[in-house]
Amino acid sequence: MTTKLFGEPVRRREDLRLITGRGRYTDDIGHGALAAAFVRSPYAHARILDIDVDAALDVEGVVAVYTYEDLYGPMAEPLPVLIPHPQLTAPRTGYPLARDVVQHVGEAVVMVVATDRYVAEDVCDRIAVSYEELPVVVGVDAAREAVHSVHSDVPDNVAARHHQETGDVEAALAASAHTLSFTQYIERSACMPMEGKGVHAVWNHDDSSLRVHTSTQASTSVRAAIAAKLQLSLEKVEVVAPDVGGGFGVKIVHPWPEELLVPMAAMALGQPVHWAEDRREHFISSAHEREQRQEITVGYDDEGRVTALDVRGWHxxxxxxxxxxxxxxxxxxQLVGPYAIPVYRVRIDSVYTNTVIVTPYRGAGRPQGCYAMERTMDRIAQDLGLDRAEVRRRNLIQPDQFPYDHHLTFQDGRPVIYDSGNYEGLLDKLVALVGWDRAEERRAEAAARGKQLGIGMAMYVEGTGPGPYEGGHVQVLGSGKVLVSTGLTSQGQGHETAFAQIVASELGVPIEDIEVVTGDTRRFGYAVGTFASRAAVMSGNAIALAARGVRAKALRIAADVLEADVDDLEIDEGVVQVKGTPGASIPLRTVAVLSNPLRYAFDEAARQATQFAGPGDDSKPPVAVGDAPGLEHVDYYSPIRSTFASGAHAAVVEIDPTTWEIDVVDYAVVHDCGNIVNPMIVEGQVHGGVAQGVGGALYERMAYDADGQLQNASFMDFLMPYASEVPDVVIDHQETPSPLNPLGLKGAGEAGVIPGTACIASAIEDAVGRRIAAMPISPTELYDLVRNPDAERVPAATTGVPA
Amino acid sequence: MKPAPFGYADPTSLDEALTLLTEDGAKVLAGGQSLLPLLSMRLASPATLVDINKVPGLDTVAVSGDGVRVGALVRHAQLLHHPEAARVQPLLARATANVAHPAIRNRGTTVGSIAHADPSGEMTSVLALTGGSVTVATPEGSSAVDWADFFVGPLETSVHGPAVVTDAFFPALPPRSGTAFEEVSRRKGDYAVCGAGVTVTLDDDSRVVSARAAYISVGLVPEVHDLTEAVHGRTVDQADWAAAGDLARTLVDPDGDLHASADYRRLLVGVLTERTLARAGAEAAGRTA
Known part of the structure; x- marks a missing residue:
């Protein structure tokens, strides 16, 4: 059977297209369009004194030059604060083109439109912008000290003070048998999709409509933003996310200045305009993530059970x-992870710096939270001389405690109530998978080879699939083709395959007959977007519900034709049949034809649905009251709250004590995302996430200097790991279905990246016996650490042997 | 990331190329693996690229008992997979194996990387360590330039005005000698954080008479350091290669950058010196035996 595909490792249908150069990305669209390029600020903080474009206007091929002065109406207002929050008391956003002051290197100041990108860059070279430099704030500590301010009307540089607490943490700490406090840092990295951003806009003068292709994770909302900013009626704007070469979060931010400016130019010039972000632009004008300072105080009992946790952070x-x-x-x-923390307080100040904006990058704050919690677990174990796995085990939420209410409010405004989970199961599997109990043996064996071996682990819980909703549309055509669409977008995750598997299973049709379209507002106008590991949970369930609607209707029509009871029918291989009665059947495609009563027989199939084609019941209207023509259904899935996926990772590192090179020799993942639509896709997601986790732990950083210049804004110096740096990953699955949605799904997209920094830090610390308090760490930094007499020593661990 | 306007010419003879290069702002294009990114980032904007890929006679590896002469259009990959060249001067294959990635080795030229004079390039140091030279063709004629006279500073050579480096000559490995080459890089195929190429030569009694090293990404121009005094007169088994590594640390003056502090580079100079000398010594002993 090719129809019962839910849970099967179906090969990704989109890959042939994507890996043979037949993908269609924004840069493949609209050859011959005018090209946009941007003059961007070379200073991290400066006042714009003058913009001289005279020399630029002589360049052959220049079409238009725009500065802030050319913006009008809503375009001249600051960009939206997309997600307001009561604690975000000093939100600030830039303008599509800088108005008076630039706040980071890379901020767009002038847009040039020319006959092609080469000319556009020539024009940019001739535009002279004069600046008055202002004091620069780089890094959380400088922002906290607030000697200088990023925004003159936010003197303390604090955008928000986020604060949640579940009880009297000070009293609980005072009552704890043990407490310890420590400070740690985590650095910046960034999404770095292979395809940067890109926008192509066509203004149709004849019907005053705008079509925009953009490399986005949220086409419906980009559409709404463009309509609002350019003062167009919503139905006059179409936004399509074509093939998108990776997103990882950066493309959920919208509208990017370029997503407004390029359509604006297309409208003004009456010609298609195109912009493809280059890599340097991506580094200095998109988004980064991860940098935090964390001050943690934890209280715990003699057994290592946490009694109170107090986290003070700067983001x-x-x-x-x-x-x-x-x-x-x-x-x-998400910091609290899989643990029952009796009293928890967290206060994080979100502070301004003169650097590229920080918005979600795969994991979206979770890697930092996991780093805080998991390093805390390691410290408790070290302090009490306990095995690190054992300390974790003692703190886990138990299977009979679900649903588990942390009494916190999540990013979607809903309570953090874990829907289901089996964390001890994860830990048991991880310990077995990585050979935790053999760690000392391996340590000795490596030592004999002159290597320092260390092992570390980290666990996490990830809120996935937040609302508010997604929708799905499923339609069976008279040809037998099944059209599926959903509004959220795809960036290579395998949605075409996974959604088709769901429809094949729900509807009983061959997967070959199913076509899936995502992120095209012409096909589906209501959507939220692709982020927070939500596509399978949200659109997967919506599409399943839509398919169920189609199935119900098909069975109803077929029951009439076959003169059978609906309950006696089944659909398999695209044919509706009476169970156990071979021959009593009707193809679904014929049901589709019959679902649409016709007057005109435009083809042979249509003939069957015309008014004289067969005996009809002339006591009823051709389309029943409350019914609609066609075999299609739209449905929506809107969850009460997020589902909570979980997992546990372990890393084994070997360190060369002569060069301090760090080699991740083993990496084990146990992963629970509820029911799995396609295990191959989930494993691929985990592999990719682990690669980014390794990158974040050992290679990637945004090296800003004190002047706010990004020193490594290229792939030569920003070290994304190659395949040669990413360890082989062994994966074990656990499936704890979510009770919250029809398919029992939880998200899987971000999981792989979350514990990377925490578990690799743990492993390195275990190997070298020095406290790791800042990540990522490179060999040169490790060398500095091990020869620093003041570096805190960590008691030698005995791993896998409970004390 | 689009280059500024530039002219392009693809001459079919060396004379034609040299004539074109007399024009202001003309620059030689061979494999393009360093030049084209510089153009795209507008860090370089030559008036004309003189593409020498159609100039005949520059694409050969000529091996003799004296050494290996590598033409200006020989790709790293060609040298990497050239057994005869490797027999006469093993450092060539050992070093080119560390040059970037296969795609870059397939296009990038060995002579081009030498003419580019990047101190983090492998082949500049190999030219230095082997005591090699380049042939520089100018409208006035061709002449050999010794490596020590060729490298002036980072990305700077002594050659100015219209010129094409038509080949590089790497002298053969002397008898009773061994070599080794090793790098530490942040990612496989990256520019080395530190690299070392060494030769060890033994006398008739299998005692070390020469131990020399050149480093990658250490110093502004290639430097050859004679480490013989630390191990002179010792057999390979007796030699204190670590002492040679310690000596090397005192001789170099590395800079720090984003990926490595100066101290860390100095550490690696010692480690890589010790490791490579030990291997080269063993190889020399094997050849002597």
Whole structure:
């Protein structure tokens, strides 16, 4: 059977297209369009004194030059604060083109439109912008000290003070048998999709409509933003996310200045305009993530059970807050992970710096939270001389405690109530998978080879699939083709395959007959977007519900034709048949034809649905009251709250004590995302996430200097790991279905990246016996650490042997 | 990331190329693996690229008992997979294996990377360590330039005005000698954080008479350091290669950058020196035996 595909490792249908160069990305669309390019600020903080474009206007091929002065109406207003929050008391956003002051290197100041990108860049070179430099704030500590301010009307540089608590933490700490406090840092990285951003806009003068292709994770909302900013009626704007070469979060932010400016130019010039972000632009004008300072105080008993946890954090949100304080909220609320923390207080200040904005990057604050919690677990174990796995085990939420209410408020405004989980199961599987109990043996064996071996683990819980909703449309055509659409977008996750599997299983049709379209507002106008590991949970369930609607209707029509009871029918291989009665059947495609009563027989299939084609019941209207023509259904899924996926990772590192090179020799993942639509896709997501986790732990950082210049804004110096740096990953699955949605799904998209920094830090610390308090860490930094006499020593662990 | 306007010419003879290069702002294009990114980032904007890929006679590896002469259009990959060249001077294959990634080795030229004079390039140091030279063709004629006279500073050579480096000559490995090459890089195929190429030569009694090293990404121009005094007169088994590593640390003056502090580079100089000398010594002993 090719129709019962839910849970099967179906090969990704989109891959042939994507890996043979037949993907269609924004840069493949609209050859011959005018090209936009941007003059961007070379300073991290400066006042614009003058913009001289005279020399630029002589360049052959220049079409238009725009500065802030050319913006009008809503375009001249600041960009939206997409996700307002009561604690975001000083939100600030930039303008599509800088108005008076630039707040980071890379902020767009002038847009040039020319006959092609080469000419456009020539024009940019001739535009002279004069600046008065202003004091620069780089890094959370400088932001906290607030000697200088990023925004003159936010003197303390604090955009928001996020604060949640579940009890009297000070009293609980005072009553704890043990307490310890420590400070740690985590650095910036960024999404770095292979395809940067890109926008192509066509203004149709004849019907005053705008079609925009953009490399986005949220086409419906980009559409609404463009309509609002360019003062167009919504139905006159179409936004399509074509093939998108990776998103990882950066493309959920919208509208990017370019998503407004390029359509604006297309309208003004009456010609298609195109912009493709280059890599340097991506580094200095998109978004970064991760930088935080964390001060943690934990109380615990003699057994290592946490009695109180107090986290004080500072989150670097960059120059502006267009995406609100989602990242620090996620850190604050997901930090507690799989553990029962009796009293928890978290206070995170989100602070401005003169750097690129910080918005969700795969994991979206969770890697930082996991780093805080898991390093705390390690410290408790070290302090009490206990095995690190054992300390975790003692703190886990137990299977009979679900639903588990943390009494926190999540990023979607809903309570953090874990729907289901089996965390001890994860830990048991992980310990077995990585050979935790053999760690000392392996340590000795590595030592004999001159290597220092260390092992570390980290566990996490990830809120996935937040609302408010997604929808799905399923339609069976008279040809037998099944059209499926949903409004959220795809960036390579395999949605075409996973959604088709769901429809094949729900509807009983061959997967080959199913076509899936995502992120095209012409096909589906209502959507939220692709983020927070929500596509399978949200659109998967919506599409399943839509398919169930189609199935019900098909059975109703077929029951009439076959003169059978609906309950006696089944659909398999695209044929409706009476169970156990071979021959008593009707193809679904014929049902589709019959579902639409026709007057005109435009083809042979249609003939069957015309008014003289067969005996009809002339006592009823051809389309029943409350019914609609066609075999199609739209449905929506809107969850009461997020589902909570979970997992546990372990890393084994070997360190060369002569060069301090760090080699991740084993990486084990146990993963629970509820019911799995396609295990191959889930494993691929985990692999990719682990690669980014390794990158964040060992290679990637945004090296800003004190002047706010990004020193490594290229792939030569920003070290994304190659395949050669990413360890082989062994994966074990656990499936604890979510009770919250029809398919029992939880999200899987971000999981792989979350514990990387925490578990690799733990492993390195275990190997070298020095406290790791800042990540990522490179060999040169490890060398500095091990030879620093003041570096805190960590008691030698005995791993896998409970004390 | 689009280059500024530039002219392009693809001459079919060396004379034609040299004539074109007399024009202001003309620059040689061979494999393009360093030049084209510089153009795209507008860090370089030559008036004309003189593409020498159609100039005949520059694409050969000529191996003799004296050494290996590598033409200006020989790709790293060609040298990497050239057994005869490797027999006469093993450092060539050992070093080119560390040059970036296969796609870059397939296009990038060995001579081009030498002419580019990047101190983090492998082949500049190999030219230095082997005591090699380049042939520089100018409208006035061709002449050999010794490596020590060729490298002036980072990305800077002594050659100015219209010129094409038509080949590089790497002298053969002397008898009773061994070599080794090793790098530490942040990611496989990256520019080395530190690299070392070494040769060890033994006398008739299998005692070390020469131990020399050149480093990658250490110093502004390639430097050859004679480490013989630390191990002179010792057999390979007796030699204190770590002492040679310690000596090397005192001789270099590395800079720090985003990926490595100066101290860390100095550490690696010692480690890589010790490791490579030990291997080269063993190889020399094997050849002597």
């Amino acid at each position: 670097d949100n960059g120059a502006y807050t267009p995406y609100g304080i989602i990242v620090p909220i996620v850190t604050a609320t």
